[in-house]
Amino acid sequence: SQQGEEDPQALSIQEGENATMNCSYKTSINNLQWYRQNSGRGLVHLILIRSNEREKHSGRLRVTLDTSKKSSSLLITASRAADTASYFCATQRSGNTPLVFGKGTRLSVIA
Amino acid sequence: ETGVTQSPTHLIKTRGQQVTLRCSSQSGHNTVSWYQQALGQGPQFIFQYYREEENGRGNFPPRFSGLQFPNYSSELNVNALELDDSALYLCASSWDRVESEQFFGPGTRLTVL
Numbered sequence: 001s002q003q004g005e006e007d008p009q010a011l012s013i014q015e016g017e018n019a020t021m022n023c024s025y026k027t028s029i030n031n032l033q034w035y036r037q038n039s040g041r042g043l044v045h046l047i048l049i050r051s052n053e054r055e056k057h058s059g060r061l062r063v064t065l066d067t068s069k070k071s072s073s074l075l076i077t078a079s080r081a082a083d084t085a086s087y088f089c090a091t092q093r094s095g096n097t098p099l100v101f102g103k104g105t106r107l108s109v110i111a
Numbered sequence: 112e113t114g115v116t117q118s119p120t121h122l123i124k125t126r127g128q129q130v131t132l133r134c135s136s137q138s139g140h141n142t143v144s145w146y147q148q149a150l151g152q153g154p155q156f157i158f159q160y161y162r163e164e165e166n167g168r169g170n171f172p173p174r175f176s177g178l179q180f181p182n183y184s185s186e187l188n189v190n191a192l193e194l195d196d197s198a199l200y201l202c203a204s205s206w207d208r209v210e211s212e213q214f215f216g217p218g219t220r221l222t223v224l
Contacts, residue, residue, distance in 0.1 A: 042217040042218050043203075088153050096142055096207040096211050098144055098159055099154075100156065103151075103152055104152075
């Protein structure tokens with residue numbers, strides 16, 4: 001079963017705009033991770049945020065985590081056509097345990 | 112490139128047949144996890160192997176089985192294939208740290224006719 005739910009399911013923006021995706025989950029977690037998937041291929045790890053962290057940055061990515069609301073958001077700033085992909089949040093209950101994925105947000109960045 | 116490889120890339124089988132999918136872990140990783148991703152869905156956890164032992168299993172029937180070898184490569188076997196088994200099968204390798212990102216292979220696309 002899915003742990004998380006991403007919102008929106010699909011998002012279409014112009015190049016240069018910011019894209020925000022949200023993720024909600026149900027149970028307590030050790031960490032939350034965001035992955036990107038291009039065209040139904042393998043997933044690429046983007047960023048990991050621990051349960052005791054509130055915000056994390058990596059390049060053009062900014063992730064927030066609110067454990068009281070069991071939610072996270074991923075912000076991609078100054079989007080590019082190459083950012084077009086599906087984005088998944090995944091939770092991990094403790095170290096080296098399976099990831100529990102949401103259904104993903106499909107992002108389209110139009111040049 | 113994550114260093115995780117999977118074979119074959121694509122596979123077509125018919126109902127009732129058996130299939131074996133293979134995964135080669137990233138160097139130094141001792142854990143392999145397998146996921147099934149149906150079209151338009153997120154990956155669903157099948158099982159995980161740690162140092163050649165099954166270390167957790169998702170909600171999949173026993174006809175889904177696996178192996179991990181001493182070099183930490185892995186196999187996923189599915190018996191008595193059903194139409195609903197059509198999906199992208201992903202393996203991911205990781206290290207047994209407190210927090211571990213998983214490194215995914217490109218996947219095997221299985222079609223059951």
